[in-house]
Amino acid sequence: MRTTIASIAAFSLCLTVPAFAYEGGAVADGGTVSGTVKFSGTAPAPKKLDITKDKEVCGAKEHFDESLVVGPNGGVKNAVVAITNITKGKALDVSKGPTLDQKGCQYQPRVLLTPANAPVKILNDDGILHNIHTFSKKNPPVNRAQPKFKKELEEKFAQPETFEVRCDAHAWMGGWIVVQEHPYYVVTDETGAFSLADVPPGDYELKVWHEKLGEQTQKVTVPAKGAAKADFTMAAK
Numbered sequence: 331m332r333t334t335i336a337s338i339a340a341f342s343l344c345l346t347v348p349a350f351a352y353e354g355g356a357v358a359d360g361g362t363v364s365g366t367v368k369f370s371g372t373a374p375a376p377k378k379l380d381i382t383k384d385k386e387v388c389g390a391k392e393h394f395d396e397s398l399v400v401g402p403n404g405g406v407k408n409a410v411v412a413i414t415n416i417t418k419g420k421a422l423d424v425s426k427g428p429t430l431d432q433k434g435c436q437y438q439p440r441v442l443l444t445p446a447n448a449p450v451k452i453l454n455d456d457g458i459l460h461n462i463h464t465f466s467k468k469n470p471p472v473n474r475a476q477p478k479f480k481k482e483l484e485e486k487f488a489q490p491e492t493f494e495v496r497c498d499a500h501a502w503m504g505g506w507i508v509v510q511e512h513p514y515y516v517v518t519d520e521t522g523a524f525s526l527a528d529v530p531p532g533d534y535e536l537k538v539w540h541e542k543l544g545e546q547t548q549k550v551t552v553p554a555k556g557a558a559k560a561d562f563t564m565a566a567k
């Protein structure tokens with residue numbers, strides 16, 4: 331009898347454990363991982379986008395395809411670098427989420443990181459109708475009109491996932507949301523550089539993801555209070 335109850339209890343526990351188990355707390359002797367994501371070869375010239383609607387607002391400045399932005403030094407902007415196999419480290423703050431701004435008929439930023447379950451603020455700065463449409467699979471898809479009088483919406487995403495965001499009103503508008511299960515995620519800047527801090531010493535797998543260039547992984551060892559380097563080179567697919 332006792333065994334049966336214990337088995338049931340253990341089974342119930344399994345069901346309630348989230349898909350991602352991560353324990354946040356104080357980090358002793360944390361180190362850093364930093365590096366760059368570079369493009370291999372000659373980057374294509376940025377393509378100008380056709381602004382076909384709401385030209386008085388959306389056409390106030392020229393728009394270029396941002397799905398691959400390579401800086402003068404060959405750095406890839408908007409790549410996401412994350413540790414894939416970390417179960418313990420600094421806390422993930424879910425009380426405050428990031429802001430996704432629809433400004434000039436463009437998503438700013440193009441690639442948004444958010445902790446799972448954090449409130450994501452979605453702003454409409456343009457005074458025209460936008461429609462936030464997520465192509466998520468693990469999280470219920472969001473498809474909400476945001477008329478000009480609706481300056482702010484809020485959404486939460488419970489499941490770690492990377493998915494595209496599109497605007498049904500403006501075909502050229504596109505972006506990405508990356509939902510994090512832990513804090514060790516970062517987006518590269520215009521030089522392709524990234525840095526992750528307060529990483530507990532240990533052996534990890536580091537993954538880079540880019541919307542056009544795909545994924546790569548490499549192993550990295552973070553020494554206590556030390557610095558590990560990891561550089562990626564990505565080619566057009």
Ligand SMILES: [Cu+2]
Nearest residue numbers: 460497499500
């Ligand atoms: Cu729009």
